[in-house]
Amino acid sequence: MGRRRRRVDGAAGALPEAIAALSRSLPAGPSPEIFRRAKFDRPEAAPALWQLLFRLFSPLAADNTSVPPAPETQARFVKSVLRSQGYPRSALSQLPEDNSQGSRELLLALSWLLARGPLLERLLAQTRVHLGDHVPQWEAPASPGLPTSHVEAEGPVDLRQVQWLMGKLRFRWRRLVSSQQEQCTLLSKIHLYTRGCHSDQSLRHLSVAETEMLRDPEGGHQLLQALQHENARLEAALEWRRLELVFWKWMDTVLGACPPEGPTGASQPTFLPSIPGPRLGELELVAQELQALQEELQKVVETRWVTWEAQAGGLGRGPEWSTTRRALQEAVEQELVALRESWEQSRDPAQPRGPYRLVRSEDKDGKPGAQGLRAAEVIKVLRTQESCLETTLRQLQEQCRQELARLAGALPGLIWILPPRR
Amino acid sequence: MSVVTVQLGQCGNQIGFEVFDALFRDSHCSQGLCSRRENEAYQASCQERFFREEGNGVPIARAVLVDMEPKVINQTLSKAAQSRRWKYDQHASFYQKQGSGNNWAYGYSVHGPRHEESIMNVIRKEVEKCDSLSGFFIIMSMAGGTGSGLGAFITQNLQDQYSNSLKMNQIIWPYGTGEVIVQNYNSSLTLSHLYRSSDALLVHENDAVHKICAKLMNIKHVSFSDINQVVAHQLGSVFQPTYSAEGSSHYRRNPLGDLMENLVPHPEFKMLGVRNIPQMSENSLAYSTFTWAGLLKHLRQMLISNAKMEEGIDWQVRPPISGLPPLGKMSLNKELHFNTSIANLVILRGKDVQSADIEGFKDPALYTSWLHPAHAFSVWKTQRAFNRYEKSAALVSNSQFPVKPLDVIVGKAWSMFASKAYIHQYTKFGIEEEDFLDSFTLLEQVVASYSNL
Numbered sequence: 068m069g070r071r072r073r074r075v076d077g078a079a080g081a082l083p084e085a086i087a088a089l090s091r092s093l094p095a096g097p098s099p100e101i102f103r104r105a106k107f108d109r110p111e112a113a114p115a116l117w118q119l120l121f122r123l124f125s126p127l128a129a130d131n132t133s134v135p136p137a138p139e140t141q142a143r144f145v146k147s148v149l150r151s152q153g154y155p156r157s158a159l160s161q162l163p164e165d166n167s168q169g170s171r172e173l174l175l176a177l178s179w180l181l182a183r184g185p186l187l188e189r190l191l192a193q194t195r196v197h198l199g200d201h202v203p204q205w206e207a208p209a210s211p212g213l214p215t216s217h218v219e220a221e222g223p224v225d226l227r228q229v230q231w232l233m234g235k236l237r238f239r240w241r242r243l244v245s246s247q248q249e250q251c252t253l254l255s256k257i258h259l260y261t262r263g264c265h266s267d268q269s270l271r272h273l274s275v276a277e278t279e280m281l282r283d284p285e286g287g288h289q290l291l292q293a294l295q296h297e298n299a300r301l302e303a304a305l306e307w308r309r310l311e312l313v314f315w316k317w318m319d320t321v322l323g324a325c326p327p328e329g330p331t332g333a334s335q336p337t338f339l340p341s342i343p344g345p346r347l348g349e350l351e352l353v354a355q356e357l358q359a360l361q362e363e364l365q366k367v368v369e370t371r372w373v374t375w376e377a378q379a380g381g382l383g384r385g386p387e388w389s390t391t392r393r394a395l396q397e398a399v400e401q402e403l404v405a406l407r408e409s410w411e412q413s414r415d416p417a418q419p420r421g422p423y424r425l426v427r428s429e430d431k432d433g434k435p436g437a438q439g440l441r442a443a444e445v446i447k448v449l450r451t452q453e454s455c456l457e458t459t460l461r462q463l464q465e466q467c468r469q470e471l472a473r474l475a476g477a478l479p480g481l482i483w484i485l486p487p488r489r
Numbered sequence: 490m491s492v493v494t495v496q497l498g499q500c501g502n503q504i505g506f507e508v509f510d511a512l513f514r515d516s517h518c519s520q521g522l523c524s525r526r527e528n529e530a531y532q533a534s535c536q537e538r539f540f541r542e543e544g545n546g547v548p549i550a551r552a553v554l555v556d557m558e559p560k561v562i563n564q565t566l567s568k569a570a571q572s573r574r575w576k577y578d579q580h581a582s583f584y585q586k587q588g589s590g591n592n593w594a595y596g597y598s599v600h601g602p603r604h605e606e607s608i609m610n611v612i613r614k615e616v617e618k619c620d621s622l623s624g625f626f627i628i629m630s631m632a633g634g635t636g637s638g639l640g641a642f643i644t645q646n647l648q649d650q651y652s653n654s655l656k657m658n659q660i661i662w663p664y665g666t667g668e669v670i671v672q673n674y675n676s677s678l679t680l681s682h683l684y685r686s687s688d689a690l691l692v693h694e695n696d697a698v699h700k701i702c703a704k705l706m707n708i709k710h711v712s713f714s715d716i717n718q719v720v721a722h723q724l725g726s727v728f729q730p731t732y733s734a735e736g737s738s739h740y741r742r743n744p745l746g747d748l749m750e751n752l753v754p755h756p757e758f759k760m761l762g763v764r765n766i767p768q769m770s771e772n773s774l775a776y777s778t779f780t781w782a783g784l785l786k787h788l789r790q791m792l793i794s795n796a797k798m799e800e801g802i803d804w805q806v807r808p809p810i811s812g813l814p815p816l817g818k819m820s821l822n823k824e825l826h827f828n829t830s831i832a833n834l835v836i837l838r839g840k841d842v843q844s845a846d847i848e849g850f851k852d853p854a855l856y857t858s859w860l861h862p863a864h865a866f867s868v869w870k871t872q873r874a875f876n877r878y879e880k881s882a883a884l885v886s887n888s889q890f891p892v893k894p895l896d897v898i899v900g901k902a903w904s905m906f907a908s909k910a911y912i913h914q915y916t917k918f919g920i921e922e923e924d925f926l927d928s929f930t931l932l933e934q935v936v937a938s939y940s941n942l
Contacts, residue, residue: 077852225858225859227757227859227860228754228859228860230754230755230756230757230858231754231755231860232754233753233754234753234756235750235754236756237754238655238746238749238750238754241655242655242743242746242750243624243654244653244741245490245621245623245653245654245746246621248621248622248653248788249620249621252620252621253620439740456590
């Protein structure tokens with residue numbers, strides 16, 4: 068009896084611990100009770116889970132000072148992000164958006180995210196407390212940003228308004244760059260002034276956070292609290308890793324508790340955007356036109372192929388061609404190798420990975436140490452990236468220009484005046 | 490954030506001096522009608538933007554003085570130094586020994602490239618002394634020779650080298666009956682070049698300011714010094730510190746940026762006009778009191794009727810009833826009646842500023858159809874009084890005011906061009922007829938865009 072009870076206790080005890088660890092390691096994690104209620108699809112568990120998922124996908128909106136958006140917006144956003152990441156269950160998209168239902172489905176979605184990738188590690192990295200000054204890193208956002216309130220365009224939008232807004236955006240970008248330059252100047256000053264203050268010999272000067280701590284002990288307390296909080300989450304994450312097997316076994320039972328999906332569930336295509344009624348006819352027309360165009364092109368291609376064959380049929384097959392062919396193949400091989408090498412090079416260790424602390428060094432030949440990078444290398448890498456992006460931008464702009472010219476040419480009587488160039 | 494002022498030519502340098510003087514005197518004025526702490530914050534903010542400290546000396550203006558001859562620059566430097574309250578940096582100036590004979594093309598094609606490196610060097614040194622650069626404020630005349638041609642060239646260079654910094658050109662519109670016979674050519678060329686490389690063109694018309702001096706300030710013989718002081722007063726009322734938000738106690742850090750973002754984001758509409766109320770001689774100041782309601786009512790009517798001062802306003806002009814086209818809508822043959830705005834910025838300074846009611850400026854009828862007043866209108870406030878005016882209001886507006894004057898200038902320039910008068914002065918130095926045509930085209934486009942609001 069005792070042995071069995073212990074075993075049962077062991078299994079039963081591990082699950083609440085695992086869930087508790089998970090909840091402690093998530094930012095704004097819901098209580099373990101919510102998890103339990105969600106298994107039984109209780110409606111009161113739904114809001115907390117909607118909010119958690121929202122928080123996971125939009126860390127910027129998770130700032131405590133900002134007002135959280137309406138439940139409908141949250142729900143729509145969560146659904147669209149999950150869809151774009153490939154969440155396989157259609158039951159999620161069918162949930163109502165008023166936060167009232169779907170706790171079990173949301174629990175499944177959360178576990179799916181946890182199982183797919185290093186979710187916890189990513190979240191912890193996002194909220195990491197930094198003591199040093201960091202190289203600002205721009206990461207392409209993994210998920211689309213929060214959709215702003217959708218403005219229905221009533222009737223045609225005046226192009227001038229769009230230009231006005233574009234101009235405002237451009238001004239803000241410029242001001243952002245100016246502020247960043249200001250930040251750099253000031254950082255440089257702080258690093259210069261606090262030379263020799265740091266106990267760590269390899270760093271030699273203080274960062275902004277450290278200087279603030281010295282100036283304002285109250286701030287130091289807050290920093291300490293933040294670090295303790297982060298520590299607690301890290302410990303919870305470690306415990307979670309230890310116990311997660313139990314959680315996955317339990318999730319199997321949750322999945323089992325779901326009603327089976329409809330027969331079309333598995334084969335249902337990815338969610339299609341709803342098409343407003345009157346436009347359906349237009350789309351059919353367009354589809355037919357495209358079909359006809361494709362058939363036409365195929366015929367043209369066939370005739371061309373036949374003529375080419377007739378002209379060049381004999382060529383390329385004689386013995387004298389084998390050398391040329393071999394030479395061509397070698398040239399292509401070399402190009403491929405060169406491309407691969409440049410690809411490897413651009414992913415060399417000078418690529419900043421993870422947060423790096425900015426340290427001002429006086430020696431010209433100073434070795435950055437095992438983990439360090441010299442700013443010059445990072446700058447070089449960033450410059451090559453910049454030039455790649457610029458070439459791509461120019462290509463896209465050229466494409467746009469050609470497209471516009473084509474469209475303008477199609478309208479008789481339209482005169483094309485380009486903006487003045489210097 | 491700091492603003493570096495570039496003073497170009499005789500006009501630019503003389504006005505620049507008055508501007509810095511007005512800013513300094515106001516920020517150190519004891520009749521600010523606010524607490525000492527408030528006053529100190531105001532002073533510090535103004536200081537950060539326009540001056541810098543060096544050791545224990547007087548504050549140094551963040552300015553670069555450029556001219557082709559030494560006379561005006563030396564006068565300006567010494568005038569500032571003599572005041573013993575602030576001064577210019579002796580080294581932040583560039584001048585040559587000889588003038589350029591009022592030739593725009595010479596200024597643009599010869600002086601510019603020849604002295605490009607030295608001038609940009611001087612500017613760069615001044616920029617390096619800023620912790621954070623918000624942008625450049627370039628003061629120049631439009632119709633002169635050197636100042637204008639060189640100014641256009643330098644603005645272009647600033648665009649290339651400091652593409653992320655903002656650039657505002659303060660341009661002085663010449664008298665309609667000016668002395669320089671080719672002033673319309675110069676104006677056209679200057680405006681078209683600046684339109685391409687500057688972010689905002691703040692216009693002051695000599696004729697309008699002259700009237701203000703004569704009628705409002707009761708000056709019998711209006712000199713350039715009087716005109717410059719009025720201009721400086723108007724600019725000061727725009728650029729002195731204001732609170733960053735409703736109810737905030739911090740001063741706005743980047744007024745140039747905020748102003749531009751609100752008023753000139755559209756690349757076709759870059760011209761701004763300033764109106765200030767009240768404007769009077771110092772003697773009358775002590776005997777006058779104002780209410781915000783009265784001031785704002787006048788200011789609004791000044792905007793609508795395109796009046797430049799608070800006397801002689803045409804009160805008949807009314808905003809159009811929504812749905813109907815505005816009264817007297819655009820045909821340039823008729824008198825322009827109603828001045829449609831694209832965007833407006835009202836700046837209020839002084840006592841009880843919180844109680845000022847600016848609802849009148851939020852009327853959608855004042856604005857063009859494609860911009861809602863919520864986006865088109867902004868207001869800045871501070872209770873600190875400006876230049877001893879107990880209450881004062883300034884209006885910076887992007888509206889149809891440049892249509893008529895611009896049209897006049899382009900028309901006159903075109904007539905001269907059609908008979909090829911004086912063109913050789915320009916072609917001699919590399920400004921071809923095609924450049925003239927490009928300029929006319931651009932300006933006609935600007936006139937058309939503004940007319941079609």
